[in-house]
Amino acid sequence: xxxxxxxxxxxxxxxxxxxxxxxxxxxxxxxxxxxxxxxxxxxxxxxxxxxxxxxxxxxxxxxxxxxxxxxxxxxxxxxxxxxxxxxxxxxxxxxxxxxxxxxxxxxxxxxxxxxxxxxxxxxxxxxxxxxxxxxxxxxxxxxxxxxxxxxxxxxxxxxxxxxxxxxxxxxxxxxxxxxxxxxxxxxxxxxxxxxxxxxxxxxxxxxxxxxxxxxxxxxxxxxxxxxxxxxxxxxxxxxxxxxxxxxxxxxxxxxxxxxxxxxxxxxxxxxxxxxxxxxxxxxxxxxxxxxxxxxxxxxxxxxxxxxxxxxxxxxxxx
Amino acid sequence: xxxxxxxxxxxxxxxxxxxxxxxxxxxxxxxxxxxxxxxxxxxxxxxxxxxxxxxxxxxxxxxxxxxxxxxxxxxxxxxxxxxxxxxxxxxxxxxxxxxxxxxxxxxxxxxxxxxxxxxxxxxxxxxxxxxxxxx
Numbered sequence: 249x250x251x252x253x254x255x256x257x258x259x260x261x262x263x264x265x266x267x268x269x270x271x272x273x274x275x276x277x278x279x280x281x282x283x284x285x286x287x288x289x290x291x292x293x294x295x296x297x298x299x300x301x302x303x304x305x306x307x308x309x310x311x312x313x314x315x316x317x318x319x320x321x322x323x324x325x326x327x328x329x330x331x332x333x334x335x336x337x338x339x340x341x342x343x344x345x346x347x348x349x350x351x352x353x354x355x356x357x358x359x360x361x362x363x364x365x366x367x368x369x370x371x372x373x374x375x376x377x378x379x380x381x382x383x384x385x386x387x388x389x390x391x392x393x394x395x396x397x398x399x400x401x402x403x404x405x406x407x408x409x410x411x412x413x414x415x416x417x418x419x420x421x422x423x424x425x426x427x428x429x430x431x432x433x434x435x436x437x438x439x440x441x442x443x444x445x446x447x448x449x450x451x452x453x454x455x456x457x458x459x460x461x462x463x464x465x466x467x468x469x470x471x472x473x474x475x476x477x478x479x480x481x482x483x484x485x486x487x488x489x490x491x492x493x494x495x496x497x498x499x500x501x502x503x504x505x506x507x508x509x510x511x512x513x514x515x516x517x518x519x520x521x522x523x524x525x526x527x528x529x530x531x532x533x534x535x536x537x538x539x540x541x542x543x544x545x546x547x548x549x550x551x552x553x554x555x556x557x558x559x560x561x562x563x564x565x566x
Numbered sequence: 567x568x569x570x571x572x573x574x575x576x577x578x579x580x581x582x583x584x585x586x587x588x589x590x591x592x593x594x595x596x597x598x599x600x601x602x603x604x605x606x607x608x609x610x611x612x613x614x615x616x617x618x619x620x621x622x623x624x625x626x627x628x629x630x631x632x633x634x635x636x637x638x639x640x641x642x643x644x645x646x647x648x649x650x651x652x653x654x655x656x657x658x659x660x661x662x663x664x665x666x667x668x669x670x671x672x673x674x675x676x677x678x679x680x681x682x683x684x685x686x687x688x689x690x691x692x693x694x695x696x697x698x699x700x701x
Binding site for chain 2: 254273274362365366367368369370371459460461488489490491492494495498499500504508513514515517554555557558559560
């Protein structure tokens with residue numbers, strides 16, 4: 249994570265500016281200046297995510313932290329479950345939170361759709377849960393690095409909370425760690441983190457620049473949830489038969505791959521092909537040993553291994 | 567069957583020198599033009615170690631540019647009409663040429679162990695074996 253920023257984000261406009269100047273195919277992160285109070289007095293730190301489910305756009309991990317003594321601020325800011333709030337309300341809460349920069353610190357990691365599908369479609373299959381956990385751990389580490397005096401950490405869970413909590417406890421034995429379902433509606437500090445994440449994701453989509461130069465595609469992609477008819481239409485309208493979708497889309501989602509099967513050329517990957525070839529080779533019939541004639545390949549003059557290993561053959565026909 | 571490759575010197579020296587050719591580690595079941603500069607090239611980045619990075623249909627790709635040895639050229643042939651029977655003569659026209667290729671692997675840095683890279687060894691060996699001996 250490269251979360252060292254020269255300029256501080258103090259308004260929603262700054263946030264938009266920050267998001268639009270970043271390369272949106274690579275993950276990037278922002279971490280606010282740590283309030284002096286948070287370096288001196290014990291703090292609570294919350295973590296939540298936004299945009300895990302949608303077929304397009306980045307997934308954003310957010311964190312918020314403040315001194316245990318200043319937690320009343322969170323109640324004053326009306327930090328609540330970000331999903332239960334309207335978009336306008338969330339933006340309003342975040343801009344108020346940004347004004348409290350002497351009391352409350354925050355940070356986000358914007359995980360690009362390209363990074364998400366590249367991870368899920370890598371050879372070693374780096375799962376979305378793993379990506380999520382690593383992002384949460386990265387945010388906690390960043391807070392520690394920047395001098396936040398962490399006392400307790402609250403995290404909204406991915407997968408079974410017990411296992412995730414044990415994992416975080418093993419990494420950070422000095423903090424009181426609570427991993428829970430729906431932590432964003434239970435703990436105000438997680439709500440604050442959730443709002444940071446959710447607003448960042450919404451704004452990232454609003455200022456999204458298509459590297460594919462598809463100006464007409466902007467603002468026509470909807471919420472990104474597979475059930476949204478606008479998103480469905482977008483996947484249909486902006487599908488290139490060779491390349492598929494612009495890289496706003498997470499190719500590894502079944503919604504995307506199903507749409508590709510319908511409207512793009514079929515693509516076969518090398519590794520899968522090789523496996524098939526091998527299994528064909530090993531399928532020698534028992535009866536073939538009793539055949540009077542040798543199979544075709546045996547009668548050919550064998551090429552030297554140098555050529556065979558390199559897939560080289562002389563071409564007389566095309 | 568006889569194969570004619572037509573085009574000659576003019577086409578080999580033609581202005582398409584900078585053609586960018588990408589070799590992807592997959593088979594695309596298509597035979598048509600592809601908007602490579604629109605969908606693929608904007609995302610090609612260079613890592614610290616010089617290895618190139620890109621993404622195709624969500625799959626992570628790592629690649630490197632392979633320059634052909636001097637005096638070698640890649641050519642792209644086009645056949646206007648494919649004859650109906652196998653015995654007829656076939657005519658191909660040189661429509662483009664290139665001096666390098668960007669070779670991509672799926673989530674694995676290209677190395678000397680890749681078949682494509684190894685296949686180019688033959689060029690040096692062939693030269694040593696088959697070039698006329700000067701006395």
